[in-house]
Structures are given as structure tokens and as C-alpha cells.
Amino acid sequence: MSDYRLNTKCVQGGYRPGNGEPRQIPIIQSTTFKYDTSEDMGKLFDLEASGYFYTRLQNPTNDHVAAKIAELEGGTAAMLTSSGQAANFYALFNICECGSHIVASSSIYGGTFNLIAVTMKKMGIDVTFVSPDADEAELDAAFKENTRAMFGETIANPALTVLDIELFAKVAHKHGVPLIIDNTFPTPVNCRPIEWGADIVTHSTTKYMDGHGAGVGGAIIDSGNFDWMAHKDRFPGLTTPDDSYHGIVYAEKFGKGGAFITKATSQLMRDFGSIQSPQNAFILNLGLESLHVRMPRHIENGQAVAEFLEAQTDKIESVNYPGLKSNKYHERAEKYFGNGGCGVVSFVLKGGRSAAESFMKKLKLAAIETHVADARTCCLNPATSTHRQMTEEQLEAAGIPAGMVRMSCGLEDKEDLIADLKQALN
Numbered sequence: 291m292s293d294y295r296l297n298t299k300c301v302q303g304g305y306r307p308g309n310g311e312p313r314q315i316p317i318i319q320s321t322t323f324k325y326d327t328s329e330d331m332g333k334l335f336d337l338e339a340s341g342y343f344y345t346r347l348q349n350p351t352n353d354h355v356a357a358k359i360a361e362l363e364g365g366t367a368a369m370l371t372s373s374g375q376a377a378n379f380y381a382l383f384n385i386c387e388c389g390s391h392i393v394a395s396s397s398i399y400g401g402t403f404n405l406i407a408v409t410m411k412k413m414g415i416d417v418t419f420v421s422p423d424a425d426e427a428e429l430d431a432a433f434k435e436n437t438r439a440m441f442g443e444t445i446a447n448p449a450l451t452v453l454d455i456e457l458f459a460k461v462a463h464k465h466g467v468p469l470i471i472d473n474t475f476p477t478p479v480n481c482r483p484i485e486w487g488a489d490i491v492t493h494s495t496t497k498y499m500d501g502h503g504a505g506v507g508g509a510i511i512d513s514g515n516f517d518w519m520a521h522k523d524r525f526p527g528l529t530t531p532d533d534s535y536h537g538i539v540y541a542e543k544f545g546k547g548g549a550f551i552t553k554a555t556s557q558l559m560r561d562f563g564s565i566q567s568p569q570n571a572f573i574l575n576l577g578l579e580s581l582h583v584r585m586p587r588h589i590e591n592g593q594a595v596a597e598f599l600e601a602q603t604d605k606i607e608s609v610n611y612p613g614l615k616s617n618k619y620h621e622r623a624e625k626y627f628g629n630g631g632c633g634v635v636s637f638v639l640k641g642g643r644s645a646a647e648s649f650m651k652k653l654k655l656a657a658i659e660t661h662v663a664d665a666r667t668c669c670l671n672p673a674t675s676t677h678r679q680m681t682e683e684q685l686e687a688a689g690i691p692a693g694m695v696r697m698s699c700g701l702e703d704k705e706d707l708i709a710d711l712k713q714a715l716n
């Protein structure tokens with residue numbers, strides 16, 4: 291499908307049925323696969339032949355959907371995981387081990403922040419967080435002898451900071467490590483980080499890719515660009531024999547294009563088992579088939595809501611949306627997306643926590659949910675939900691004012707969304 295445009299890949303990528311085969315991707319709801327001889331199966335275990343033997347490692351439904359996502363991001367290989375959390379953990383742990391160090395943007399999803407700062411730290415993996423606004427010298431200074439990966443989010447959830455992917459990639463490569471980018475918010479419809487130098491891309495497919503609040507899932511995509519063998523000593527897991535797989539050297543056997551995903555599948559998925567169910571992969575693919583049609587509408591609604599809110603100066607203290615000309619990241623958003631990048635808008639109501647609470651209670655279309663990137667508009671007040679344990683002072687220090695509302699604009703009519711906001715504000 292590489293010659294086709296992105297819209298066509300959304301609809302038909304990843305699966306080309308043969309004569310008389312199902313038009314839609316079949317759901318192979320089977321844990322296991324049958325073979326005629328032990329020799330046939332042995333070849334699969336030795337990674338000498340490709341094929342399926344157990345769904346914890348690979349499943350045809352998942353592979354079709356992963357292949358579509360690889361095409362959309364412009365990568366050479368991809369895999370699905372049970373969640374976005376699993377995708378980010380696998381992407382990092384595939385090249386990090388006890389004693390390694392990660393450089394990560396400080397402006398990332400809270401779950402990923404905890405994963406890196408708390409849980410991976412317990413595994414002996416250290417981290418230095420850098421500002422998404424750091425310049426080249428500041429980024430350089432964060433690297434150490436044992437740094438193995440650089441990590442950031444294209445548009446951070448929920449801060450909506452926009453990463454300078456090109457600069458981060460340049461610095462990562464200068465230090466001989468890959469750049470891993472979580473591209474959940476813009477999706478490949480708005481930004482393809484590999485085109486700007488990212489080596490590995492991850493997704494919480496739970497968000498826009500699924501788009502209907504139906505299935506939790508994740509994905510990892512390899513650009514095939516990072517030369518593991520050129521940094522042999524830094525990535526022994528890819529460049530030296532894997533004793534748990536008869537001494538296979540992934541980077542030699544599967545090359546730049548296949549080593550990373552093959553290792554993550556045959557080692558991490560084998561041992562941790564965070565698979566996506568074939569049922570969920572099927573649902574995810576239904577979402578992908580309309581991703582290119584839905585994203586422009588999410589952004590149109592996000593832009594309209596942000597512009598409306600920005601004009602309500604008597605009730606609204608500030609509005610954060612990269613598509614607004616007043617936004618700190620507007621120029622970067624123009625460069626990387628040519629628009630606001632996603633449908634999520636955050637704003638601060640005058641009157642703090644109580645104003646936010648009573649405003650949200652009055653909303654009729656926008657539901658209060660711990661979710662974003664759904665077809666249905668939803669909103670959340672971090673101070674009374676995700677960041678509930680924090681005091682007023684701690685919230686201010688974390689850049690999350692008590693009156694802040696995060697609104698994920700869905701696919702409804704923008705006039706209706708604005709009318710809903712108007713009556714709630716009044």
C-alpha cells in the first residue's frame with residue numbers, strides 16, 4: 291500500500307484479501323494454531339519460519355491491524371499491545387535494562403510519567419526529565435554514558451505542549467540513541483513523527499484511533515531507520531546472541547527494519563503477555579477506517595470551541611489550544627500539523643474549583659469522564675478528579691489551576707457544542 295495516500299491506507303491498509311476471502315479482516319478468535327508435524331512447529335519456535343502458534347505471541351487479526359498502523363506511520367514493522375501503557379513500557383524496556391538511563395520530556399501523560407519516574411526506577415532504570423522547550427545545549431546536558439533512549443509526546447496529554455520533534459531527534463542521534471515518540475493525540479493523520487526523525491512511534495489506540503470509547507489498546511511502530519549495529523555496545527539485547535532464543539542476534543537476522551519489533555514480540559510479549567485481544571483489534575480497525583474523516587472534524591470543533599472560549603473574557607481566565615494564534619506553541623503546531631493537531635482544549639474558569647464544578651454540572655452534551663479523544667464530547671476537572679489529592683498550592687505549582695477544565699471535543703455539531711458551553715457559562 292506504500293504508493294497510496296494516507297486516506298486510502300486508513301480504509302484499505304494492512305489487509306488484502308485473496309480470491310473468495312472475507313472482505314473485512316476476520317476475527318481469528320483462537321488461542322492456538324494446528325500443525326501436522328512437530329518439525330513444522332519447531333521451525334516457528336526457532337524463528338526459522340514465520341507463522342502462528344500461540345496468540346500471546348502473534349495473531350493474524352492483530353497483525354493485519356498492526357500492518358495498517360505501520361503503513362499509516364510510515365514504519366517497517368508494528369505490533370499491537372493491550373494498552374498504551376504497555377506500548378510505552380515495551381518500547382522503552384526493549385532497549386533499556388537495569389543500569390540504563392532515559393532522557394524524557396517532562397510534559398507527558400501522567401501514566402507514562404509514573405511508569406518512567408516510579409516503576410521503571412524500581413527496575414534500576416534512571417531518568418532525567420527535560421523541558422519540552424529546552425534548547426539543544428540543555429538537551430545535550432541531560433545525556434549520560436548509560437543513556438539508551440529519548441522519549442516525548444508529539445502533543446502532551448493533558449498539557450497540550452507541542453514537542454520540537456526535529457530538534458529532539460537531532461540530539462538523540464548525536465548521542466547514539468533512538469527517539470521514541472508517543473503520537474497518540476495528533477495520530478498519523480496530522481503528524482508522522484518518523485518523517486521528522488523519530489525512530490520508534492507509540493500509541494494509546496484507546497484514544498482517536500479507536501475513537502468511539504470502545505476498546506483499550508496500544509501500538510508500537512518501528513521506522514526501521516535506527517542502526518543498532520552501528521551502536522553495538524549500547525544495545526546488546528539487539529546486537530548480541532539471545533540465549534532464550536537459541537543465540538539469535540536480532541539486528542543481524544532481522545535487519546534494521548525488523549529487529550526491534552521481532553525482539554519486542556518474541557521476548558517481551560512472550561514474557562509479559564500484554565496482548566490485545568483479536569476482538570479489540572477488530573474494533574480498533576473499524577475506528578482506523580474512518581480516522582482520516584474524523585480527525586479534521588475533531589480539530590474543527592476544537593478550534594471553534596477554543597475561539598469561542600477565548601472571547602469570553604469575563605468568565606474565562608485563559609484558554610490553551612495549539613490552534614489559537616495566541617498559543618505559545620502555535621508556530622510549532624503550524625510546522626508539524628498545519629492546524630491545532632487534536633480536538634482537546636483546556637481552559638481555566640474564573641472562580642476556581644467551585645466555578646469549574648458548577649459549570650460542568652450544567653453541561654448537557656459534554657459528559658464528565660476520565661477519557662479523551664472520543665466521538666462524544668467529554669470533560670474533566672483535574673482538581674476534583676485525576677489530581678484530587680493535591681492541595682490548591684500543589685495544583686498551582688504543577689501548572690494545573692483548580693479552575694481548569696480539559697475538554698475533548700467530539701464529532702457533534704460545533705454550534706450545539708458552543709450553545710451548550712454558553713448556557714453552562716450563563
Ligand SMILES: *Cc1c(COP(=O)(O)O)cnc(C)c1O
Pocket residue numbers: 373374375376399401402443446447472474475493494495496497506507508
Ligand atoms: C491515554 C494515554 C496513554 C495510556 O494509554 P492507555 O491506553 O490508557 O493505557 C499513553 N499516552 C498518552 C498520550 C495517552 O493519552
